[in-house]
Amino acid sequence: MNREAMQRLMAAILTEQPESADARMALDEARLRRALSGEEPLSKAEQRLLWTSPAARRHLSMLWDSQRAAQYLAWQRAGITPQIAYMAAADPVVQPVTIDTHPHFTIKLYPLDTDGKHWTIFLKLSDTAHQPLLTGVRLVDTGGLQWLAGPVDGDGELSADWTHREPPLQRLHRYELRVEPL
């Protein structure tokens, strides 16, 4: 069975799943909001409860959508645009790259080796962008590739190792970056 068929089967099973009253009670709206903001991730037990309750999953999905929309609005009101204007040099050298052309998002790329195959990507949000944060964030390029995703920490920072085959500086030569609510 291929992956798509497996996902369809799983979706069908989950849709038919009987409701669990325990899960609905344990995972109330306040708890799910804290989980979505990254303030308090769901524990393994709570994740199991989520698996047993279609209603809790629908609730989470709805909250997620609404928080993402609220985050877009909050940034819009604060004048924070998602696009980051930056283009890498045509023949980039393997050294740390700082992208600080956006007033609210700073991105740093750290090479982990000398030939530029492995990198760490670092994102820092300004206090303005960080303070009203309701959700996690993701860093994507206009080619559709996700660079980073997850909740930022208390300093408004998030980082991850680069896991794609094409080096990030090559992507930067072809695409722009955006920061979006997750």
Add this chain to the structure above:
Amino acid sequence: MNCASNPSKPAAPARRDVIVEFPVASGRGGRMNHVRVIAYFDSLGRVVSMPSSRNHAARAKVIIDNARYGEHKPMVDVDVVVHFANNDFDGDSFGLALALADKRARYGVVGPTGRVMATGVVGPQGEVTAVGAFPAKVTYLEQVLKSGDLFVYPTGNPATTEMTVCEALQRMQNKGIVLRAVEHIAQLSDLWNIGVALSSPERVTASQAPEMTQTQGGPAMYTAEISRVNPSCLLFLIDQSGSMSDPVGGESGRSKADRLADAINRLLYELIIRCTKSQSEGPRHYYDVGVIGYGSRVGSALGGRLAGRDLVPIPEVADNPARVEDRQRKVEDGVGGLIEENVKFAVWFDAVANGGTPMGQALRQVRTLLAPWVQSHTSSFPPIVINITDGEATDDNRDPRPAAEAVRTLSTMDGNVLLFNLHLSSHSGAPMLYPESEAGLPDEFARQLFQMSSLLPPHIREAAHSAGYAVGPQARGFVFNADIVEVIKFLDLGTRAELR
């Protein structure tokens, strides 16, 4: 679109990559983890990027902030990327490994280049405090570490754990594993390139406990009998800097280093004789003895089979001189003249005169050696450390007093470690013997050595008095501007003890 390009640089990227391992307790055993820190000198934002360990990121950033306490720009702002080999650990005991890796990555690796292991909690100003599950970690590390590996741990741990841990540490040391007990990250500054540092933390030691002395109404100190059950420890700290190649004050010919080596070798021989109650039995284990040299390097100065050994039981010293030389001495011929006679002279320690005077580093090494020793010999007469130098310290901002204080705060139940200092002069002049105050000391260096010196305990005061010295109740184990005769007398007095 705003197009910005990175300034092109033909050189390789300026970064340094350092790994420090740390043990993770697991049940009654343990497992190994490591932290890898990469420092980027082209990127100064004080960023601590934790790409693979979000759950440890907040703590790691605090630890690095703590470890960088007191540092100045630009080094304090160097960005680092931190990776852990595994994220399946909890607690804060990885802090010392992370702090050490951060320092070595930013400043450069000096000292041991082999496997480095550290466990310890790093506090807000870089102080290092005890970790949990220390016995399990030590048990595990005893199995996996090899000779030449370095293990760094909090001084506070052996002080609060059972005797078996101290014994395990002793076994590790005997195996050639280098142990460093610290109470502040700065005490490890010999492991990174201190020359690059712009400043060092103001607080060097966390413990400022006053030296224990005999107190009215309290238990008498420095009265423990030295026996095979409760042996003591003698540690000689020998300046091996370049200036030791000069002759001793007022004399010509042989250098201070040569004369001092002879004095120490003779003392070791006399100690062996003192510890020998019968020819058939051989010397008894009354002492663990060490000779630490400091000059172009800091470490054990013993030679032959004992090379590299720090503290050696006196019977082993007796069995393993580096060599036995034939020497000649003049003796009376019985009819008013002198004749030359051949004598055997055992040599454990050779003269060296090279490099600076890293007295602070040497004292830290003494502390590292003695911390587990005092914990495993709680009923013993405390160790006596005799520091013999001819010049000012060239490390620790020329002030070895904090490092000396850290040595003197170690204690057994019978009292604190005794630190005696002897200044060996290149010039002829009257020595200052066992002073009670700084009055009359010629300069800041002499005052430093005076302040570093312990009060003479009663039995040594009595011995000094019997030998004709005017020693008061506040006399310190300190001689300034000594010639070689005073060195020998000082060594004899400083090592007096009641042997059972």
